[in-house]
Amino acid sequence: LLTSTELDHLRVVLVSTRNPLNIGATARAMSNFGFRHLRVVNPYEPAFQEARSAVGASSVLAGAERSNCLGEAIQDCTLVVGTTAVRHRHLHHTVRRPEEASPLLRKKLRSTNVALLFGSEKFGLSNDDLSHCHWLVRIPTRDENISMNLGQAVAVCLYELIRGETRVLGKPDRSPPASAGEVERITAMLLDALAVSGFLDLRRVADSEQRIRRLVRRLHLPERDAVIWLGIFRQILWKLRANQTPRSSAGPRQVSE
């Protein structure tokens, strides 16, 4: 839903990341969702080098810019949003859920650059980092395990941005139902098979035929499958009868799915 220009307005900023896999995973999620600008602040140097030289490293990673301080990395942005795992202790900032944050971010992305910040695996964003932020996003994790893997947190935040907002709950449901005539032919064939197989003898009830009819109706057979079900019961019935009165071989006329 975001235009190419809007996608290009986002800067994903990793601050003091230590694990090369997380840098790679961030770049991959960005590439999956169409974002291009990755900035890496004060990374653990070997991690950054390892991530960039990984097999299959994306163009996002190749184009990643590194800076030694956060101020430099966000200088062209008019909105700076941090991410946090903790719920409290953010006296200075509004903390929003991702679904509240996304419309605000999308609106800004139309016209200006926006920075989305992710802190280190161990400590998150420092108070100094946070002082650059206008507000914060928190993915609603459980108290028992609030801290997400960095690559997964990035994926969730970016997904929220590209997630369809115009929801069409149109329900593209199942194929059209079989006609009453088809359902009845299948029912008749099944009833014959049940009679021949002895099934109905075992369960003598006055309204067995009606019960079977209701049973088949409850299947809500799709139209596309009516012919094959008819073929299945026709063949079974033919075989049940052929066994009783031995005849040639073959079978009834064929049907195709």
Added chain:
Amino acid sequence: LLTSTELDHLRVVLVSTRNPLNIGATARAMSNFGFRHLRVVNPYEPAFQEARSAVGASSVLAGAERSNCLGEAIQDCTLVVGTTAVRHRHLHHTVRRPEEASPLLRKKLRSTNVALLFGSEKFGLSNDDLSHCHWLVRIPTRDENISMNLGQAVAVCLYELIRGETRVLGKPDRSPPASAGEVERITAMLLDALAVSGFLDLRRVADSEQRIRRLVRRLHLPERDAVIWLGIFRQILWKLRANQTPRSSAGPRQVSE
């Protein structure tokens, strides 16, 4: 927003996963969002062992159940949903976006077990795996890089489930559906009957078993009717076989509607 019971109704199923980091990342995202039941089908064994013995491995991982076939892993589920990266080529399944899928999943989670399947890193879910699925979810990635990291895909799908959502879908459901285990037992019985009756011989196609499995899945069998359909096919099968090798009379053990 999901209750503890609803969270417990989800089974995250990893099929043929090879990378221990992805098994660990899956467990971590589950733990972040409060889901507990991880099932691992046919994993690359060293990967599973490595993931379980990793430092800080969660209780989700410790409680992970492994099975050798998908059917076993999903037998207590009444809705089976697969994930896919590709947009086309799913002629047999409805493919939904995560935001369309979530309300449907949440609704089912209220009362029954739901399986959410993720395929291997390299190949995704196989056609055989897909034949167990009622429908599919696809995260809307870009054509240039459609394939997400497995751990990130899991995080996004689970996040969608717990994400704040107030919208209620209308349309109260019909009677509760049969479990995957029941449907699979009926499918197996039908396949036997089709083999004995000669039906399958007349229609030699490579994937006939998958076709029949999909055919039965499309019936959306109600739970209340599972036993009677099983009885019907059991009796028919017994009769087909009894005719071939004459035996006494009677029939298999009875079932009642």
